[in-house]
Amino acid sequence: MNRLIEISELYGGLYKVVEAVEAFGRLESLKNEVGKLEDLKRDLISKVNELKEKISKLERQKSEVESVLKIYDELKRKGFGREALEELRKATKKFDEVGEVLKAVNSFKEVKEIKKF
DSSP: OHHHHHHHHHTTSHHHHHHHHHHHHHHHHHHHHHHHHHHHHHHHHHHHHHHHHHHHHHHHHHHHHHHHHHHHHHHHHTTOOHHHHHHHHHHHHHHSSHHHHHHHHHHHHHHHHHHHO
16 A cells, blocks of 8 residues: 555656556557457458469469460461361360371371372
């Protein structure tokens, strides 16, 4: 009790000591809230990094799809429409490899050229 009186006199009375105790309680409460916000911030940063990785992956996939579409457009301009590509796909199933299909097409082309002579 004597210590309380000493502190009370040091801080300007009992009212000031009570104010200091209340302020300390508010500070502790704020400290707890700051801790919670820091945890939330870490979680959000982690989620943002995950989303950035997903965005990068999607951008790579988009680039690959755009590249394939450019090739398709080029083939389409040269007469390889959907039907022709479907036939090429069927032929690929028969020969098991695209390279084999292309060899067969080239062989056919060579036979046609030989028949011209």
